[in-house]
Amino acid sequence: MSIESPIWPSKLDHLRLNSDDPAMLADFYADTFGYQASPMPDGTVLLQGPDRRLVVGPGKPGERPYHGFCVQDRQQLQDIRDFVQGQGVNTEPSPSAIFEGDAVAVRDPDGWLNVFGMPRRDLPSHKAVNTPSAVKLSGRLQHVVVATDNLARMMSFYEDVLGYVPSDYCSADVDDPATRKVAFYRSDPEHHSFAVFSASEVGSDHHAYEASSWNDIRDWADHMSSRHIKLWWGPGRHGPGNNLFFMIQDPHGNQVEISAELEIMPREMAPRVWPLEERSLNLWGPGWIRD
């Protein structure tokens, strides 16, 4: 099924984070992850940096109202609309002020809204920065991850309905697909643009920025130190994806990852299976086992 999906190729372009104090959260991300803030007409704040953007808006801390995936052209967008609707799945109006109005929004079984679209051509401009600053650090918004209490239902939706390509699974028993606990999905040759972890309840898990090298991870960690922000997990190297990483937490407890060396997998490569254990999640040290 997935080999024919018009979702391929698409890339994570932006996502929205909610806060009961949006100005505080926007300031945190601007300072910590190198963004310049622009107010949007709908009352949200657009945060833009090199190859990365976020929307921060009012709401409950921890909410992520939508994930925006950028497509190549209008034909691909129409193909996605036809593909999804052809399977009897409703599309919704796009809530994204970043994408053009014809973006296609699809809600998954846990309620996460995936928006596929093309960026508007009249987004606010921001100034070039030539002095040392987090805005100069390399980090392309690259993947977003959720937690679910019904992994089988989520896997079925992402693989069979949207047609994301599975890259790796983690299973309690590697020989038994019924014991899968984590699924990593790609929508272009990068190992994952989306992943889902089995947990006790539905929730956001983390989002990640892909830096250009290990030295960038050092520079990001030094930057975090300058802000007295402790690394929450890592540095380490994930098994699935083979990427170097560390994570921090934002003021609402959202995990945010800086990554590098994410594996490249052509579309035709079959998924692999890892045992669900600390070593799979971090080849170098302690794992983060979701509850």
Ligand SMILES: [Fe+2]
């Ligand atoms: Fe990640």
